[in-house]
Amino acid sequence: MISLAWWAVTSKTSDRDAARALLSAGAVRARANEICALAEADKLEYWRLNADALPACADFVAEIVRTNYPSLAIPFHARWRHFVFNGRDLWAETANNTAWISADARARAEFDLAITSVLLDAGAGAAWRYRDDLTDIEVARSEGLALASLRLFEWGGFSADPRDPLRADAEALARFDAQSLGDAFQVSERNPLAGLDGRARLLNRLGHTVDAHPHLFALADGPRPGGLYDLLRARVSNNELPAPVILEALLTGLGPIWENRPSLGGVPLGDCWDVPGLGFVPLHKLSQWLAYSLIEPLERAGVRVTDIDGLTGLAEYRNGGLFIDAGVLELRDAAALARVHDVSDPLVVTWRSMIVALLDRIAPLVRERLGVTADAFPLARVLEGGTWAAGRAIAKRKRADGGPPLLIHSDGTVF
Numbered sequence: 001m002i003s004l005a006w007w008a009v010t011s012k013t014s015d016r017d018a019a020r021a022l023l024s025a026g027a028v029r030a031r032a033n034e035i036c037a038l039a040e041a042d043k044l045e046y047w048r049l050n051a052d053a054l055p056a057c058a059d060f061v062a063e064i065v066r067t068n069y070p071s072l073a074i075p076f077h078a079r080w081r082h083f084v085f086n087g088r089d090l091w092a093e094t095a096n097n098t099a100w101i102s103a104d105a106r107a108r109a110e111f112d113l114a115i116t117s118v119l120l121d122a123g124a125g126a127a128w129r130y131r132d133d134l135t136d137i138e139v140a141r142s143e144g145l146a147l148a149s150l151r152l153f154e155w156g157g158f159s160a161d162p163r164d165p166l167r168a169d170a171e172a173l174a175r176f177d178a179q180s181l182g183d184a185f186q187v188s189e190r191n192p193l194a195g196l197d198g199r200a201r202l203l204n205r206l207g208h209t210v211d212a213h214p215h216l217f218a219l220a221d222g223p224r225p226g227g228l229y230d231l232l233r234a235r236v237s238n239n240e241l242p243a244p245v246i247l248e249a250l251l252t253g254l255g256p257i258w259e260n261r262p263s264l265g266g267v268p269l270g271d272c273w274d275v276p277g278l279g280f281v282p283l284h285k286l287s288q289w290l291a292y293s294l295i296e297p298l299e300r301a302g303v304r305v306t307d308i309d310g311l312t313g314l315a316e317y318r319n320g321g322l323f324i325d326a327g328v329l330e331l332r333d334a335a336a337l338a339r340v341h342d343v344s345d346p347l348v349v350t351w352r353s354m355i356v357a358l359l360d361r362i363a364p365l366v367r368e369r370l371g372v373t374a375d376a377f378p379l380a381r382v383l384e385g386g387t388w389a390a391g392r393a394i395a396k397r398k399r400a401d402g403g404p405p406l407l408i409h410s411d412g413t414v415f
Helices: 015-021 024-039 051-068 080-085 090-096 104-118 141-152 170-174 180-183 195-210 227-233 243-253 285-300 317-324 334-338 345-372 379-398
Strands: 048-049 129-131 138-140 240-242 271-275 281-282 304-306 330-331
Touching: 024 048, 024 051, 024 243, 024 345, 048 345, 051 317, 051 345, 051 379, 080 090, 080 104, 080 141, 080 170, 080 285, 090 141, 104 141, 104 195, 104 227, 104 285, 129 141, 138 141, 141 180, 170 195, 180 195, 227 243, 227 285, 240 243, 243 285, 243 304, 271 345, 281 345, 285 304, 317 330, 317 345, 317 379, 330 334, 330 345, 345 379
Parallel strands: 240 304
Antiparallel strands: 048 330, 129 138, 271 281
């Protein structure tokens, strides 16, 4: 197989250096291309690649884009899309009616909201739903988690200061428990939420991490996840900030929050898994989803974010389900579709890495069908307008519950 020597641990490379090399979008993309090369040579365990099915899959994605966005005016793939219901942008309604001290203050609050909401966005399971008393909206899955987390944030659920609810403080996050989260998310025996305890522990670890690293998160009014906004502002040059820098700050600053994850040389690797025969495979799905979601707060505050395609596609079950359901990826053992897999299983890890490579390959095909350029239609628009929505649409056609084709045990911290 191809050796990715630039991150291999050698006599000239320390474990810590090798770990840091895994904490970037470039590492995710390079490893995905290596695994895709194995699939193209029909040497990838568990999976077969049917590249001939990719053009038809691109046709389907382009059809979904045209249906959902006839004008092709597609926003970036980001958490902010999930706060919009029936044309109402619920966060914008709150933010626009708030007397912010400054544009920086709003950006810090939006960092607090995006970080907590994305971290609570792991798969909800098919049975859970959320009903919003303020709007009578009832919604499930990622949109339901978004709405529930938005309301919890607006109510001051993460604030240590009752006079200032629109914030997330290290103190409040560190003491937040599963019972409080279950109450806020309307969890019951009839309305179960997958990974409830894991989500609460993730918030606790976020609070402890923020509190323990004042050089990254400290603000005049106390340590907050929103302190990352000031850290990134300090890295702006000529009023520009490359998107991969956002991800690297997240992977470095939030690395300790991930429970039961590999580490190398004492460096937490997060969503990165050791596969026998392949070595470490970085994916960083939630962190990249978060990086995409921090672009708009930065731009609202006057920072121009560049190199957005320097981030990768997201290794999650909607994009990945699309490639399985469209026949682009096929399990060598079809019976594996009936089994539930752990996120650390090599079958799941290599599938997720293939998702990243295939998103890079389908994006130009989709653009060609839509008659748009890469500059006008970056990967963030392909994800939002096409592949994610197409994955959900084809799942609804193939399965009554609309769930993904591959069953994965959710601990509340990956998908």
